[in-house]
Amino acid sequence: GQRDEEEAHQSLETFTFYLSEPLSKERVEAFSDGVYAIVATLLILDICEDNVPDPREVKEKFHGSLLEALSEYGPNYLAYFGSFVTIGLLWFVHHSLFLYVTKATRLMGLLNILSLAFIGGLPLAYQLTSEFAEKSHNEIEAIQVSCVITFFASIFQFAIWTTALLHERETLHPFARYGGKEHAFMFAKLALYPCVSLGAFFLTCLLSEFSTAIFHVMQIVIPFAFLALRIFVRISLAVIKSVMAFSRRKVVLLEEEEACVSPTETLS
Numbered sequence: 001g002q003r004d005e006e007e008a009h010q011s012l013e014t015f016t017f018y019l020s021e022p023l024s025k026e027r028v029e030a031f032s033d034g035v036y037a038i039v040a041t042l043l044i045l046d047i048c049e050d051n052v053p054d055p056r057e058v059k060e061k062f063h064g065s066l067l068e069a070l071s072e073y074g075p076n077y078l079a080y081f082g083s084f085v086t087i088g089l090l091w092f093v094h095h096s097l098f099l100y101v102t103k104a105t106r107l108m109g110l111l112n113i114l115s116l117a118f119i120g121g122l123p124l125a126y127q128l129t130s131e132f133a134e135k136s137h138n139e140i141e142a143i144q145v146s147c148v149i150t151f152f153a154s155i156f157q158f159a160i161w162t163t164a165l166l167h168e169r170e171t172l173h174p175f176a177r178y179g180g181k182e183h184a185f186m187f188a189k190l191a192l193y194p195c196v197s198l199g200a201f202f203l204t205c206l207l208s209e210f211s212t213a214i215f216h217v218m219q220i221v222i223p224f225a226f227l228a229l230r231i232f233v234r235i236s237l238a239v240i241k242s243v244m245a246f247s248r249r250k251v252v253l254l255e256e257e258e259a260c261v262s263p264t265e266t267l268s
Contacts, residue, residue: 200215
């Protein structure tokens with residue numbers, strides 16, 4: 001009887017679920033890379049299936065000019081490249097995040113799965129935005145759905161980093177911890193997509209006439225924003241350090257002046 005109770009107690013301990021327990025970082029990265037690769041493949045298959053002109057149509061309608069035939073599908077190709085760039089940049093952020101994560105936990109794995117679930121919805125966002133060429137009446141709804149998908153795919157990545165900060169000594173490299181060299185840059189990089197997608201969502205609600213232009217500007221601006229982000233963070237950190245150093249010098253000068261004052265002057 002005692003052995004049965006001990007075995008039952010051990011079996012209960014093995015099946016308990018703690019969100020802070022470690023998880024294989026390598027398997028999380030491998031599973032994530034597989035999902036990103038499949039989503040990118042689905043985008044390529046979608047663009048190659050319905051957006052390639054038929055040879056007969058090229059001869060009859062465009063007089064054999066392939067460039068004129070391809071120009072008719074220009075908005076579809078623009079939507080494809082925008083969606084593909086979004087996947088690529090989200091993968092880049094994911095790679096940078098797990099580059100500084102030294103140990104993954106079950107909660108981080110759960111948040112990563114939720115992020116990948118919305119990453120898988122990006123082909124749907126491409127299909128909705130590719131209808132702009134047909135001048136459909138649901139452009140605003142399509143843009144809002146695309147912004148929501150991008151927002152949740154990126155906000156769960158930000159949640160992974162926030163969760164890692166709670167146990168930063170065990171889960172994060174010193175460079176990405178509070179006060180580390182890459183802490184500010186990681187914060188800005190992970191907050192870029194949630195802020196931009198949320199801002200585009202509310203702008204389309206307020207300026208519905210310019211919804212398509214706002215969406216395309218968002219897709220164009222974000223890659224350049226990633227390139228300029230590190231420069232901006234470096235400049236802002238240098239300004240903050242110089243201001244703090246200047247304030248410290250003032251404090252030191254005041255302390256030296258107070259130390260030089262004679263006791264009779266202080267009494268008077």
